[in-house]
Amino acid sequence: MTQVSQIDFGPAASFNPTAVEFSPDGAQLWVSFYTPGEVRVYDAAAVIAGTPTVPVVLTGGGGFVDLAAGAAGRYMYAATLFNPQYQFSIANPAATPRTFSAPSGSRGVASNSDGSQIFFTVASRAVDGGGVLAVSVAADGTLTPDATVTPTGDVPWGVAFSAAEGRVVSSNSGTPTSVSGFNPGDPSSVRTVALPCGPRLLNASPSGTRIFVACLTGGIAVVNYVTNSVPLFDAGGNIESVETYGPVGGDSQRVYATSGATDEVLVFTKPTIAPIPAQTVREGGSVTFSTTVKDFWQTLQWQSSSDGGSTWTDIAAADRESLTVDAPLSANGMQYRLVARSAFFDDVVSSPIVLTVTPTPVPPMPANPALAATGVELPSGMLLGVALMVLGFAAVTIRSRRRAS
Known part of the structure; x- marks a missing residue:
């Protein structure tokens, strides 16, 4: 600050x-x-x-x-x-x-x-x-x-x-x-x-859903009415007071705390997540999504959605700023997002990103598979003769079948 x-x-x-x-x-x-x-x-x-x-x-x-x-x-x-x-x-x-x-x-x-x-x-x-x-x-x-x-x-x-x-x-x-x-x-x-600390002054978030309690032992306790929990954050010093800043009726944007141990004002700012670009990959490969999360957060969690973003599921062990996923063709259209969490602020969620998986191209069939298999390149005149022979053979075969009938 x-x-x-x-x-x-x-x-x-x-x-x-x-x-x-x-x-x-x-x-x-x-x-x-x-x-x-x-x-x-x-x-x-x-x-x-x-x-x-x-x-x-x-x-x-x-x-x-x-x-x-x-x-x-x-x-x-x-x-x-x-x-x-x-x-x-x-x-x-x-x-x-x-x-x-x-x-x-x-x-x-x-x-x-x-x-x-x-x-x-x-x-x-x-x-x-x-x-x-x-x-x-x-x-x-x-x-x-x-x-x-x-x-x-x-x-x-x-x-x-x-x-x-x-x-x-x-x-x-x-x-x-x-x-x-x-x-x-x-x-x-x-x-x-x-509370396992010596509570001092306290302050409510602008929305009133959290109460921040300064603790003499160096912690900040957060009474969370949404989750019905009271997590205690170790702020590393003798905390005497805490104040919040944010829009009226909204989430805190910053939390200030005074430390008597270090004679400092500690500032905790709500995190931001840098934009994450969408990715296109060929089936069978893999892709990595990366971003940067700034300011105060305690945990990160990547999530995925297979129904267009209606529901989201936590991805196991995906708790860093980058995520690498395999890309089978069935993953085409999957959405991913990153969630930054802390006891001080509401969850900060990145914009969803879409994974596009393209199928592996099918190699084109050669014009004459029989000749292509030989690996021999013939002059154009010989190619014409061979073609006539093939056609003639086909004609004879057809006629013989007709006569047999």
């Missing part, structure tokens, strides 16, 4: 940035800081151009940990480890924010799909344990926290909302380390899956 801009905050000992978030219209870049306790709002275009302007600085109670833009585009929410929790105006960031107190503070915040509910994680407490606190947002922006917390664990950390499933997903770094999902307002719907 090419670095296009950098913002210098000041001495590392004095500044501890924790989260970044764009406003829904992309015009603002918000950055939260645990130390000092503030949020800074930058002009996004200026930052991207490499000429960041003086930001709007919003001070608070300290310990800012996470940011989330309300889906309606009017407010930016900030979770703080120390109360209160904040609702800032995107149109006028310097305006006095609305606040409320979350029991034991919060580490994570997320919005539902229309901005009418905001979810904050809250640490364990004697009344109802740790979990997620839902806050209703009225038309005028007034905040009304629920009376109870949906329990998801003793040390809840990050939270995200899956628009596709209508479920809230929260990570727990206590005992056990896990992720939990539930329908808003229905504690009985909580389902928990243990």
